[in-house]
Amino acid sequence: MPLLNQVQQDMTGAMKARDESRLSALRMIKTALKKLEVDSMKPLDEKAELQVLNTLIKQRREAAEMFRQGGRPELAEKEEAELKLIEGYMPASASDDQIQAAIAEALAETGVTSLKQMGVVMKAAQAKLSGKRVDGKALSEKVRARLS
Helix, strand or coil: CCCHHHHHHHHHHHHHCHHHHHHHHHHHHHHHHHHHHHEEEECHHHHHHHHHHHHHHHHHHHHHHHHHHHCCCHHHHHHHHHHHHHHCCCCCCHHHHHHHHHHHHHHHHCCCCCHHHHHHHHHHHHCCCCCCCCCCCHHHHHHHHHHC
């Protein structure tokens, strides 16, 4: 089932349950997906849907961090609740062992030994981990540590 349809069904359930915070977060997800669909003028594929969700997750993390720094824990908790809801639509995260194995395979494939060529390793590692959720920043740090 396309993600947009799933979100719409969940919105109906949230409306019936009168769960305003969940409904609000679901509307935000649907709006982001529909905007990309309208902008691209074609139905979304799974990769595009995941890209939208990754963007929303990144925004929620940054907003929660900024609210905590600004002394607004109630707003940070709201952002984190939305983050958890969005993550529920994402595929399973790659384990640390899977990430390390993908980095090792990428290094063996590319033969890279210098930090200057880190981008080549990153691209190969991300290709190995496709279909799984991976934090790009964490992956970058692990690749950097292996190349240093």
